Amino acid sequence: MLSRIRVPLGFVVGVVVLYLATPTPALIAAGMPLAVVGLLWRAAAAGVIRKDRGLATRGPYRWTRNPLYFGSLLLALGVSVMSGRLACALIVLAPFALIYPGVVRREQSHLHRLFGEEYASYARTTPAFFPRRIGPAMFDAFSFELYRINGEYNAALGLGAVLLILLLKTA
Numbered sequence: 001m002l003s004r005i006r007v008p009l010g011f012v013v014g015v016v017v018l019y020l021a022t023p024t025p026a027l028i029a030a031g032m033p034l035a036v037v038g039l040l041w042r043a044a045a046a047g048v049i050r051k052d053r054g055l056a057t058r059g060p061y062r063w064t065r066n067p068l069y070f071g072s073l074l075l076a077l078g079v080s081v082m083s084g085r086l087a088c089a090l091i092v093l094a095p096f097a098l099i100y101p102g103v104v105r106r107e108q109s110h111l112h113r114l115f116g117e118e119y120a121s122y123a124r125t126t127p128a129f130f131p132r133r134i135g136p137a138m139f140d141a142f143s144f145e146l147y148r149i150n151g152e153y154n155a156a157l158g159l160g161a162v163l164l165i166l167l168l169k170t171a
Contacts, residue, residue, distance in 0.1 A: 006099050014162070020091075021083035023166040028082045032163070035078025039069030039159055042136070046152030047142035055115045057122055058141040063131035065108075065122070069100055070129055075159065082166050104128060125143055 041060055045067035049057040060067035073096055080089035108128070111119045147153070 006095065006103065009099070011067065013095060014158075016091055017079065017083055017085075017088045018162065018165050018169075020085050020088055021166060021169055023082050023084050023170050025170055027084045028163070028166055028170070031078040031081030031083075032155050033078070034076050034081060035159055038071045038074030038076070038078060039155055041074060042155050043147060043152055044138045044142060045070075045071065046150040047139070047147040049150065050146065051150075052114060055118055055122060056109065057126075058137075060131075060134075060138055062126070063134050063138065065126050065128050066104055069104065070131070072096075075155070077160055077170075082163075086150055 044060045045056075048061060049056045049068075060071075064070050076092045076096070077089070080092045083089070108119075110121065112123075115122075
């Protein structure tokens with residue numbers, strides 16, 4: 001149930017955070033790199049994954065089984081810093097703590113059913129969420145076509161809109 005509301009809830013959280021935000025140029029400068037790194041994790045993952053048609057193990061999937069969610073967390077933390085309010089950080093982090101653990105468990109079960117031992121082996125060697133290490137192959141096997149098909153450009157557009165609103169609030 002909660003996994004179905006995670007996207008609409010994200011929009012509600014975004015509106016509340018933008019309303020409550022008290023950004024400054026310094027906070028925007030501090031949070032933007034974190035948000036961009038999160039956006040890059042998401043982009044790299046979206047350009048590799050072929051949902052339910054093959055097990056993604058390249059690009060950022062070599063370091064975490066959930067690079068889209070990890071990227072979302074970094075992106076959200078970056079926006080939280082830019083907002084300048086501890087309350088915003090708590091509002092942003094609550095859905096991650098409440099919704100994503102269950103979503104990840106359901107996805108793991110689904111992938112195990114689809115890919116069996118291949119997924120089990122991958123899961124034994126790759127952390128579920130926080131990468132233990134990263135390397136230069138973040139964008140190996142990246143496909144702009146998959147990035148487009150997976151609609152990941154919407155995250156970049158969303159960050160652009162958030163940045164514009166936060167900049168307007170500093171004026």
